[in-house]
């Protein structure tokens with residue numbers, strides 16, 4: 638059994654540790670806890686630590702509590718910390734589609750533990766730019782529309798623009814699309830290399846914010862990357878994609 642499971646889940650003790658950490662976090666953080674407390678809980682949990690700024694992400698959570706999204710999609714879930722926070726502010730019966738090209742099997746199992754009793758979490762290990770990924774998302778949606786789309790995957794200009802043009806038409810009118818890393822990083826601004834990379838997202842954001850109703854959640858305009866950009870779907874259509 639071990640020989641069969643190992644290639645799927647990685648070393649069993651590591652998979653068990655991840656599953657246990659997910660269960661502990663899930664049980665300890667109810668949706669009724671304040672957004673700051675929820676953020677702090679997941680930030681303190683190293684295997685699921687989100688790559689987000691507290692003030693920015695809790696401001697997004699407040700917008701989502703108003704929206705009460707029943708269908709949520711994240712492109713680029715990485716460790717799953719942001720996905721955990723989305724479960725806490727989404728509708729009690731929400732479906733969350735989490736897409737990442739680097740998901741391991743153990744992480745996919747662990748992230749499914751974050752679902753509240755009536756929620757459903759679908760994890761897709763795939764490249765968002767592969768046409769097969771869009772088909773899989775359509776299968777999950779079964780004719781329904783997204784209420785919220787979070788784009789935090791490929792940070793190249795072309796990659797993020799493609800994610801926007803392919804997936805934003807799935808968002809219902811009045812729904813939200815959010816981008817992470819709309820603030821240029823210090824390497825591009827000052828030639829100072831750090832671990833942060835905003836890539837081509839700031840340029841894409843400058844184009845999109847002119848075309849839609851937009852809001853920026855930025856802690857400090859001088860910061861090194863991060864920053865959340867929100868667009869309200871009016872609706873989006875492929876014709877609204879950059880470069881069209």
Ligand SMILES: C[S@@+](CC[C@H](N)C(=O)[O-])C[C@H]1O[C@@H](n2cnc3c(N)ncnc32)[C@H](O)[C@@H]1O
Nearest residue numbers: 687688713714715737738739764765789790791
């Ligand atoms: C910046 S991390 C996401 C961080 C996460 N949302 C958070 O805030 O903690 C980007 C993730 O997107 C994934 N990714 C990059 N390009 C992708 C693509 N084309 N399709 C799917 N996932 C992609 C990477 O493997 C990585 O796990």
